[in-house]
Amino acid sequence: MTPVRKRFTVEEFHRMAQAGLLGEDDRVELLEGEVWEMSPIGSRHAAAVRRLRRLFTPLEMEGVCLIAVQDPVRLSPFSEPQPDLALLQPRPNLYQEAHPGSEDILLLVDVAEASLAYDLEVKAPLYARHGVLEFWVLDLEGKRLHVFRSPSPEGYQEVQVLVPGAHIAPLAFPSFLLRVAELPG
Template sequence: MTSQDAIPTSHQKALLTTQEFYLLCESGTFRECAKAELLDGEIYTMNAQHRPHVMAKMDLYDAIRDRLNDTGSTLRAVLEATVELDAGNAPEPDIILTSEPYGEGAIPGSSVALIVEISDTTLIMDMGKKQAIYAQAAVAEYWVVDLEGGKLHQMWSVKDDVYLEKRALPFGAKVTCETVGQLAVTLDIGPAYRT
């Protein structure tokens, strides 16, 4: 080592790109995890999904899919697909509305009209880090279904990397998507889904 070589004075994170993350996924690195996501260059593994989470996700997915079909929308609802937002973010949301469901690789972030996360134990992450990532990627609308709190958090109108418009709706209410025309569903999510 020469006197010109810098000696690190603190620990530094090694952040991954989406391409490096995909290589790890393809090699089977995360096969023992329920799922893995790349958020701000860091890998997050997720817990197994239990019935309240799964059934809330499936019922909301069915309602969204059926409404899209009824209105003749060209958007498709997709479950748990990786969305490549940028070079350091490849989340795997619970429900995605995309104009590009077919093709190779991850769903392009630019094709996403709505992301939905079902939150039973992840509310802080979903309302914090993920909300910031989705806003920075200009995802037009973001919903968080708070199973414990009995409400849906709806966010839209992105400007300067934040959602300017927000509201919370109780389970049983009708939610109208602000960025996808004619998409409105009733939140038929009751006490059976609570964790």
């Protein structure tokens, strides 16, 4: 028999955690059936995520979205990444029955302190294949915002790299204009 690669399902991934094979504090996510170890969260990264949370809080207070911070999103039976920040369709039950799927996602944001290549080369194509409408990568080192829109199976059709003088609004909230310089970094 020829060896084949074993892809884990989300359910198997969860059972590995329940069995103690993955610790509660392990920073891992499941992408296309493979378990990926994520970079540790440094203080600069954590502060950036908190600042992003604060910037988007007015939208949540208006009731037009829910904000999830470093929570899983279920893209398929084989992929359950944990973006740093997600703006989600509001639901009264706060997704108690199941993690949000791509149809629930208004915007995903990852903060890259040590993970820029991973976010751009692994996560962006994954999100595009699964129809996530908009994905941002905040590059702390380069002080840039990578914006991905118009997903397709081949990747995002619209990609921009914005610098501190630029402005951006999430597609879902076109009147919510942010200055890139306001974004943490």
